[in-house]
Amino acid sequence: MKDRRSNSKGRDTLSTKKGHAALPVGWQCKPLGECADFMSGSTPSLNNAAFWSGEFPWVTARDMKALRIDSTARRISELGKAAAAVAPAQSVLVLTRGMTLFKDLPVCIAEREMAFNQDVKALIPASDLDASFLAYQLLANKREILQMVDTAGHGTGRLDTQLLKDLPFAFPSLPEQRRIARILATWDRALVNTERLIDKLHAEKNALMADLLTGTRRVSVRHKEAMDAA
Structure with a gap:
């Protein structure tokens, strides 16, 4: 059961009888896995030259240096695209495996349709979630997410997908999300x-x-x- 309270600034919030963190009125909180579909990446066979040296972008950790990306260091052909995992435009890409995870959480927004490798997960926002808001919210929770990182068998960092899906994700209405993202x-x-x-x-x-x-x-x-x- 929810009750209405006021915070220190006099703004109404919603809190639960179970003591969960208060939310501003009009916001909701769900597990991230209920807010976005998760896609796993892949690498087209490196032994097939016909898959490579094309014009279609293929994202790896080295490309995830900016919040928004539309090009990559390596590209694949149309044949390679057919053999790869392809995220739609406005997907949010998150690095889930790699040494970088011991110090940072690369998150970026695909400005166009892009393929991506197995070290990356693509989060496809639900219809009531803005991609930019999703990316900013993940970055705002970077410290908590990095605490989920463990070490894979070969010594690299690994962010468990299920833990990420279970992460509580708070968000307001879609118009407010877009306004926040623009600011x-x-x-x-x-x-x-x-x-x-x-x-x-x-x-x-x-x-x-x-x-x-x-x-x-x-x-x-x-x-x-x-x-x-x-």
């Missing part, structure tokens, strides 16, 4: 632009140091300052 995406773009600016400033400073510290570029010194230094 967070705006911050992502601002961070990317800031990082680019910082990189540019570092490069300009290094170039200036090289010029100033070798006398290539000279600075003017007033006569009085020169006399004082002498």
Whole structure:
């Protein structure tokens, strides 16, 4: 049975008699496995050259560096695509096997239809779940999810799929999800632009140091300052 309470900011929340964490009114919480379909990846035979060197993207851990991806380092042919696991556009890809899991949780959104290997799971959101919101919520719970990682027999990290499916997943209405995702995406773009600016400033400073510290570029010194230094 649920009852209505107010949090410290006066906003109504829903809580349960069993003491579960309170949720804002209008939100719900389900196991992640009930919010998205899980797909397992695969690798087309490496012994069949006809499967490779095509134009269709095939995702591995090395490609999962950004939140949104539409290209990959390795590509497969149409024959390879037919032999591979293919996730639809707007699937959320999660690394579930690899050494990276001991320190990070790569999560990305497929901007187009993409194949992916067996180290990755594709989460296909239900109709009432926005892909971007799903990805952000997984990243927000990164610390908890990484605590689920154990060591596979050959020493690599492994995130058990059933544990991930059982993860409690909270979400509001679809319009609110999309609004939240747009706000967070705006911050992502601002961070990317800031990082680019910082990189540019570092490069300009290094170039200036090289010029100033070798006398290539000279600075003017007033006569009085020169006399004082002498």
